[in-house]
Amino acid sequence: MTGEAQRASSLFSITAIVVSMTLVAIGNGVMLAYVPYVLSQTGAPSWTPGATVTTMAFGGLIGCVIAGPVIRRVGHARAFSCSLALVIIAAFLVALGVTPLLWVLARGIYGIAGNGNFIIAQSWLNHASDNRWRGKAMSFFYMAYVLGLGVGAWIFGRMPADGNLAPLVTIFVTTVALLPIGLTRLPNPPPPARVNLDFAMAWRNSPVALIGVLASGGLSMVVQGFTPIYAATNNAGQTDVALLMFVMQFGLIFVQYPLGTLSDRIDRRIVLIFTCLLITGAAVAALFVSFSAFVLLMVVFALWAGAVESVYSIANAHANDRTDPEDFVPLASTLLVAWSTSATIVPLGVTALTPVFGPQTFIYAVIGVAMLYAAFVAGRLRRRETVPPEARENFEIRSAQVPNAGALVEGQKAPE
Numbered sequence: 001m002t003g004e005a006q007r008a009s010s011l012f013s014i015t016a017i018v019v020s021m022t023l024v025a026i027g028n029g030v031m032l033a034y035v036p037y038v039l040s041q042t043g044a045p046s047w048t049p050g051a052t053v054t055t056m057a058f059g060g061l062i063g064c065v066i067a068g069p070v071i072r073r074v075g076h077a078r079a080f081s082c083s084l085a086l087v088i089i090a091a092f093l094v095a096l097g098v099t100p101l102l103w104v105l106a107r108g109i110y111g112i113a114g115n116g117n118f119i120i121a122q123s124w125l126n127h128a129s130d131n132r133w134r135g136k137a138m139s140f141f142y143m144a145y146v147l148g149l150g151v152g153a154w155i156f157g158r159m160p161a162d163g164n165l166a167p168l169v170t171i172f173v174t175t176v177a178l179l180p181i182g183l184t185r186l187p188n189p190p191p192p193a194r195v196n197l198d199f200a201m202a203w204r205n206s207p208v209a210l211i212g213v214l215a216s217g218g219l220s221m222v223v224q225g226f227t228p229i230y231a232a233t234n235n236a237g238q239t240d241v242a243l244l245m246f247v248m249q250f251g252l253i254f255v256q257y258p259l260g261t262l263s264d265r266i267d268r269r270i271v272l273i274f275t276c277l278l279i280t281g282a283a284v285a286a287l288f289v290s291f292s293a294f295v296l297l298m299v300v301f302a303l304w305a306g307a308v309e310s311v312y313s314i315a316n317a318h319a320n321d322r323t324d325p326e327d328f329v330p331l332a333s334t335l336l337v338a339w340s341t342s343a344t345i346v347p348l349g350v351t352a353l354t355p356v357f358g359p360q361t362f363i364y365a366v367i368g369v370a371m372l373y374a375a376f377v378a379g380r381l382r383r384r385e386t387v388p389p390e391a392r393e394n395f396e397i398r399s400a401q402v403p404n405a406g407a408l409v410e411g412q413k414a415p416e
Contacts, residue, residue: 014125016180018141020080021121022148023177024087027170028114029152033228033245034166035094035103040232041161048100049232050351052107053225057347059111061340066112067119075188080120080181086113087174095167115340127189143252146309150249157242197337198330205331206322208269208380210338212315215373217339218346219279219308219366224248225347226362227301233359234291247298251306259310260317268318269381275314276374278307283367287360308366311373312339 036049071079086109093106125141159165202210227248231241255278263271282304289297316335323331346365354361 014137016184017121017125018144020177020180021117021141022144023173024084024117025145025148026152026155027087027091027173027177028110029149029154029245030156030166030170031091031094031107031110031152032149032224033153033156033242034161035107036225036228037156037232037238037241038098038161039100039103040229042098044098044100046355047351048104049229050226050347050354051104053221053229054344054347054351055104055108056111056114056225057221057340057343059108059113060115061111061337061344063112063115064119064336064340067116070116071120071123076120076124077181077184077188079116081178083113083116083120084174084178086110086116088171091167091170091174095164095171097164124189146249146252150246153242153245153249155242157239157246161238197334199334199338202319202331202334202338206319208272208377209315209319209322210335211373211376212272212311212318213335213338214342215369216308216312216315217342218369219311221343221347222350222362222365223305223308226350227305230359230362231291236291236294240291240294244294244298244301247302248305251302251304252309253306255303255306256310256313259307260313263314263317267381268314268321269377272311272314272318272377273374273381275307275310276370276377279304279311279370280367280374282307283363283370287363304366 035052039049039052067079070082074082090106090110090113093102093109096102121141122138125137155169156166159169199210228241228245231244236244259271259275282300285300286297286304289300291297319331319335346369350362350365353365357364
């Protein structure tokens with residue numbers, strides 16, 4: 001095969017991966033809105049909507065652990081097919097009817113598949129992309145996936161909530177997502193690196209980055225997971241819940257990009273403190289803005305979600321600023337596990353406390369995490385000099401809903 005043909009094949013294959021993952025995101029967006037809305041409307045026990053968020057996050061942690069061994073055993077393409085099969089199984093269990101415990105289990109199964117999908121897709125994209133456009137390819141992948149989540153929520157708003165049409169749509173789009181990967185001509189990349197955790201190295205290089213990724217895992221999972229529950233308990237209609245989830249995803253572009261660009265020019269820690277203050281301000285506004293002023297509420301939640309996503313991307317960039325290239329792979333492994341752990345523990349705490357403090361508990365939790373992290377960063381700001389702009393990695397759009405697994409490729413530098 002000529003070099004030109006190889007390049008065309010690689011570009012086609014990368015497009016296939018992005019298309020497949022966007023279709024998966026659309027199905028996930030449908031379920032992210034459908035499951036909490038239906039559980040909140042059908043008289044299920046009050047703890048079950050939050051439990052679906054917690055089990056999904058815990059499943060993601062399991063996915064981080066098992067994805068590498070599975071890929072090493074069967075390769076990326078087969079592992080991707082198996083992962084999508086788990087997504088279909090999870091949606092099928094939901095389609096059987098409203099059985100709260102079964103739905104909690106189903107979301108846990110999806111969580112396993114979700115992080116598995118991310119690890120497979122990101123490592124494949126990372127390996128297949130040319131150095132000259134790898135960063136753009138990864139940024140496009142993140143935006144396509146997150147906007148796919150929003151489109152899925154929007155689609156849910158235009159279908160009946162009663163019955164099982166929503167999980168059937170998820171099964172359909174996930175099945176279609178298998179086709180581009182099944183038809184790709186791109187060979188399997190080398191197996192991913194073994195998960196080599198080194199929390200001491202991550203802490204030594206940048207405590208701000210490590211704690212930031214921990215904070216972002218809990219913040220993102222709580223905001224994205226509990227918002228539809230909060231809206232449903234405030235008697236928001238199905239269309240309003242779906243529209244709110246759709247608009248929130250645009251914060252990725254309109255909030256994260258300017259904050260990230262600013263962090264390339266001034267100390268990223270200052271931008272992180274400002275971002276935490278923005279998160280806190282938006283959270284306070286979310287407590288007081290009524291659902292009767294729905295347009296204003298959507299603006300508040302879009303700013304809120306975008307600021308939460310920004311913590312993850314800026315913290316990742318800050319970690320790479322202070323890390324030697326040869327340590328990028330263990331750093332990525334460590335940050336991925338840290339993110340998944342926090343994304344499990346914080347929603348679990350919110351789920352446990354919601355019956356005591358009410359549906360606004362997740363907002364209080366976000367305020368607490370953001371303020372504690374801001375105080376921590378402010379303390380570190382006095383103790384260590386800033387990284388000169390010329391020594392920094394260029395900021396790229398990242399999403400806390402798509403944790404960074406792209407560096408888990410043997411011998412491959414993480415694109416940050």
